[in-house]
Amino acid sequence: MTRIEFWTLTRRLASYAVLSAVTFIVCFPLVWALSTSLKPKSEIFATPPTLIPHAATTENYKALLTGRPQYFQSGGQQVTSGTTPAQFFTRWFVNSVIVTLGSTLISITISTLAAYSLTRFRYWGRTVVPYFSLLGYMVPSIIFVFPLFLVMVQLNLTDSLLSLVLGYVCITLPFCMWLMWAFMRSIPIEIEEAALIDGASRLQVFRQVVLPTALPGIIAAAIFSMIVSWNDYLFGRVFLNSLDNLTLTVGVMLFFEGTHVDWGLLMAASVLMTVPMAILFMALQRHLVAGFGAGAVKG
Amino acid sequence: MRAGFTLSDRAVGLLFIAPFLAAAIFFMVYPVVEAIRMAFYSYNPLRPDLSTFVGLRNFEFIFADPLFWDSFWQATVWTLLSIVFQTVFGVAIALLLHQALPGIALFRGLLLFPYIVPTVVIALIWRWIFNPEIGVVNYALQSASLIKEPIYWLSTPSMAMASTILLNVWKYTPFVVICVLARLQTVPLELYDAAKVDGAGVVRRFLDVTLPQLKEVLIVVIVFRTIWTFNKFEEIYLLTKGGPGTSTFNLAVYSFEQSIANLRLGVGAATGVVMMVMLSIGSIIYLRVSGFGQDEKSP
Amino acid sequence: MTTRRIREPSELQIGRRQVLTGMAAAGVTASTGLGSAFAQSTRTGVVRVWGEPGPYGGVAVAAMNEWAQKNAPGLKFEIESIPWDGVYVKLMTDLAARRPPSLISVESPIAMQLMAEGLLTPVDDLVEKIGRNRLVDGVKWEYWGAWKGQQFIIPAHHQPHLLLVRMDIAKELGLSDPDTWDWNDLLNAAKTISQKKPDMAGFCMALGRNLCTDYHFSALLHSAGGKMFDAANKFEVAFDSPQTVEALTFVKELQAYMPKGAVEYSFLQVVDAHVTGRTAMSFYWGRTLGRAAEEAKPIFEATEAFNHARHPTTKRRSNWNDFQGWCIPAQNNPFVDEVKQALIYQQTSKDWLIKYCHSLMPNVAPTYRDVADAPELRDHAFYKSKPRTVDTYFKTSLAHSSSTANELLQGVNPLAGIVHGRSVLAQTVQKVVIDNMKPQDAAKWGAKELSDIRRENMRLLG
Incomplete structure (x- = not known):
């Protein structure tokens, strides 16, 4: 040697x-x-x-x-003795899945379209929007939560999963917007121009050229959005009321706040609610580093 | 397109940005404006009919409230210590992970994992393993003869602060790792080779080559994490509820308690406005150091 | 909106109703056919009911579901247990969200706050049907919640916290009969145990910033003859007093013999400390015994409950009594009529009320004489093994009842709920036990918080 x-x-x-x-x-x-x-x-x-x-x-x-x-x-x-939190666990799980997927889908769709528009078209205010999003990204949920709650009351949406989907869009959209914008900016415009010259329409170009190229950014934004929505406690705590409608984080805290803590049950619940995020994380780990590199650290 | 209907470029651009604008106005601008408006009202959520305009009284209230200032200083301590540890550990772990070793992906996955674990889960696990009487941490420390008396992790003001910082560092160090790792991957290897040829040791190479390269990303990450950490709600609320006493209150917990326990939504909103002013200052610093805006002029 | 079909001829209905009233007045509680006075409801949905953690809420709801099966087959009553420490968040968000439950079981300070805010439905009609003269000796309807001549709350149970003592330890150390103690004896007992039993605290109560501390401290405050507000004098704040200082000083003295973690203890941890043998004495409701019976038989067998130690000069042994009652939110509540009927059904069924008490002995005490005196109630293992303790919880404690909602039984106080929402008492205690503030200064701090509450809520005082 x-x-x-x-x-x-x-x-x-x-x-x-x-x-x-x-x-x-x-x-x-x-x-x-x-x-x-x-x-x-x-x-x-x-x-x-x-x-x-x-x-x-x-x-x-x-x-x-x-x-x-x-x-x-x-x-x-x-x-x-009537209802126990354990009886609602699977229901809460499904609720969490619904709001997570729902809010992510909406955030991603809106932010991808918007990012494309901001980076490929010229109109007044297009440079302001990313900063505006950045600011929104930094505003903590505690400021949003009560005004948004009163909005939900006005719309008669409290105690519904929809209220939570909209609430999570509100906290995830700014970051997704910003990340997608940073990502779209870094995609060379030449290929699109070539396609346009070849006679493809804007929408075709968007679907066939832009979306596939932007996929890593979309995935990173989606992971972020899913993590935020799945893990949130504050919005769920304020927006939801009846047992049937709770999400996992809010529901699982009920196991803890009683008079008798069953640590085994509580830890099992903790494990089960971490598993979906763990799977997602393992599958998409690489994108997370690449995507956050683009977004948080500016490409 | 086929039906002879073609959208002008401008129309496509506006169409794509429209959903974002709608969502932003409805779910971001409006709640923030509403939060600011509420700061000037006396608002009991149980009796919205009694809401009245009170001018600056809510601000006078918080600035005269010793608990507001306690919360402010405690938040400052918790933020500074959290950030210092996150940065030091974050860079160290990123450097460890930035090696071409077999199996490094596994380590990377495991070390980034805490970032995606729900705060509810971490808070519960923390309460379980740091339980002074039945927790495994005290047991381990006692059997290793490192301590004689059990440590009351959440029962004394200073230990409770330490425990919340520990939780925050555990959960968010991976964020620093992700950002630093992303940056490290772009550092040209030639720089190291040149330093090696010059005979620089490991420490010198880190100080002379790596650190300058990381400077920008670190400033950005620190500003970012400072803004977020200062305004964190769930990490503190779920672990200590601000206790013992009010020793781990920060402004977010203060705002939440004023809004809900004290039924003074206006005072909670005024606190939120103060938080927003502070984070705007932070955001301006961020924009300056990150160089956003400058490159807009030279596309 | 939903419609209601009248299935029975109205004459028959009136006839039944008269019979019913007669039955209730006579204190007859057989429940068959009770529901038919109410036109069958065809509405469907879930009727949300709030209860505190524990099985009894579930039992009450089971009774209501039995009513629903017969009279409103489309309805399902569902219990949501609201952890005490989360009750204010829940109250605020649900009521402000216009999604209140249809029925709330809650202790008197909160119930009375809601009542005074005008958020509850009056229930005088129910009182007659349930039986105005059924209450056990020593209590009045207003203890649960009456305001301006109207009853707003139906009793669910009463629930005092008492002094729990491990008699095996007391015997071993030669302590005197806890029933004869005054504050000094309690303190000395705690000290003796702490000194002679190294692995065990002498005494435990909650000292965290939470409702439990509020309730534990209230008992000491009231024993000393102190109070927060003067009900006789327009609820002027009366907290900055020698009595408050005395109670705070006593807590500080006791703290030396409590578990170190007590400064963050709430309900759960006090029970834990007793059930796991980490303390020889504690303040608590009957729940501790229920849990000890399940998890730590020897500790259950050795533990007895006593009325609190006397204050040396006032001779008072005030406890804290929850006076937990059923409230029916008035606004955004689609099921007011159904809930009233179901509540009558449950409250007039001796069987169900006994099951309610049995579901967690001896935590929830019966409020009606016919239930309290029923031989079936005594048909429970705890009653056989600990008759004195159970009777103390159920009956003899009532002579020493107090609560912040009715301090020293001198008048209903609608501000108490707000005091607890803000944990004013607990924070006052914490100033002394954590921040080492002088009791005099802490009392002043508390008094200032209380006057803020009074000023901000004058509207509730009428």
Whole structure:
């Protein structure tokens, strides 16, 4: 082994060691949540705590996915005690999926069209819009939430998933707009011009040339939008009222705010609500770096 | 087109931007204007019929309220510390990840993962692992003899602040990593080779080559994260509700509590206006350092 | 809008109604046929009902669904449990969103705030049908919520917090009978336990910025003879007083023997501390025993509840009593009539009321004599193993009842709900236990907050 090879190897090993240590610390909370979610009640509070459950069980997941009710004793009978959060878990999950997809679809459509228009046409005000979007992107939700809530009251839309879809459009659109604008700007205009000269219409050019080229940007914007919508708590908390209509984040907090915290159930719920984002993230990780590079850091 | 109907370029441009303008006016401009208007009204959400114009009284109220100033300073502390740690860890992790090692994609995925985990989930996990009596963190620290008494992570003002900062750093360091990584990928390798030829060591190369290249992106990221972190609501509200006492209040939590618990939507809105003024200043700094606007003149 | 079909001849209806009134007046509670006085409803939908966390809300709703099956087959009553610490957010957003539930079960300060704001439907007609003379001894209808001569709230249950003591520890350390204690004895007991039991706190109450702390502190304030507002004097603020200072000082003294984390404790953590054996004594409602029975049998067996320790000079043993009642929002509530009928059905069914109490013993105490005295109510394991404790929760505590909505039982106070919404009492306590402010200064701070509330809400005082 030459000296250079030796140093390379040592450096690599050192890098792996540091990377592993950092990754362990960063991932530990999630791993611990997963571990807790797989433990039976008796093992959750065991000392010493176990990282890998001795008697792993899927009870907590079953309870959430089958909506198991609670019972109590009265006069020797088992009586159901009415609704428990676990009974609504799958419903909340579906609600979250609906508002996430709905708001993302709307944000992406609007921002892609707008970004194309802003970067390919000349009209008054076209340079102002991106800055305006940037500002909107920075305005925190806490400022939007109550006025928008009063708008929803006026429109008679409170306690509906639609109100939340519109609310999420409001918080995701500025960033999507800005990101798409930055991305569209970086796409060379020559190909489109060539297509136009060849006799294609604007719409054809948009569909067949622009959209495919802009796809990485669209994906990045969509990931961002989905993360924001799926993870939001504030809007859901203020806009939604009845149990049937809650989203996951708002509903899962109900498991916590009761008088009795079932940590196993709570951690299982946490894991389940992280999984969709994890899948999305794994599938589209590369785009995230590329897209954020374009948007957040300016290309 | 086929039916002999062709949209002029200008018409297509306006058509494409129209949905954005409609959405922006309805869901961004209007709520912000409404938020500003509400700041001048006394508004009890339970009794909208009693809403009255009160001039600057809401602003007088917040500026005379010690809790507003506490919230402001606490937000400043929480923001500064969060940003320092995020930047340091973010750059360090990005450099670690910016190596051509087998399996680096896996590490990158795991280290960026916290960014997409819902805040509700992190807050719940935090409350579970940092529970002073039954949490695994105290258990681990105690069994490693690092501490004798359990640490009350959320029960003393300074520890609660530290815990919220820890959560914020954990969740948002990946954002810095993403941005820095994107920039690192564009640093020409020749720069390093030249430095190597000059005999510069690892530290020198970082200070002389890497850091200057990262300067721009870091300033942008820091300004960005400062604006966001200062206005964060969910991270604090879900973990500590601003407590113990009011020791982790920031302006967003203050605004929320005034609006809902105190039924003073006007005071909450006035707080929002103050936040908006501050973030506009931040945005101007951002626009300056990022160089937006300058390149508009030379397309 | 939906229509209502009249299925029965109106003469028959009147006849039944007369019978009904007669039955209720006589205190007869058999419930068969009650619903038929009400023209069958053909409306459909979900009737949202709010309750606090716990099974009893579910039981009440089960009773209402039984009514619905017979009288409004298209309706389904659904309970939403509202965590206490989230109740104000929920109230604000749902009422402001014009999406109130059709029926709310909530404790008296909040109920009375809604009542005074004019957001509730009067229920005097229901009182007659349910039975005006049925209330247990020691309570009045107005404790739940009456205003300007009208009743707005129907009792759901009463629910005091008391002093829970681990008798095994008390015995081991030779402590005297907690029933005879005054404040000094309580403090000394907490101290003795803390010193002799290293792994255990002597005492635990909530000290966080939340409703639980408000309620725990109120009991001490009222024991000392203090109050927030003077109901007899146009609700002038009476908080900046020696009594408040005394109560705050006592909390500060007790804090030395509480778990360190108590400064952020709310309802949940106080129960946790007791049920996991981390404290020997605590202030709490009956729920602690219910949970201990499920999770920690030995702790359940060793724990008894007592009326609070006497104040050394006033001799008061004031507790905090929730006086939890049913409210019917007046605005944007499509189901007022149906809810009233279902409520009558549930409130006149002894079976259902007993099930309600049994669902979490001894947390929810019966409000009607016929239920409280029913042998079936005593047919429960807790009543057999802890008759004195259960009776303290259910009956003898009533002699010491107090609540911020009716301080020292001297008059209904519609401002209390706002006080709790803003956690004024808890924040006053926290000034002392976290910020080390002098009790005198904290009392002044609290008094200022209370006068703000009074000034901003003069309209409620009429």
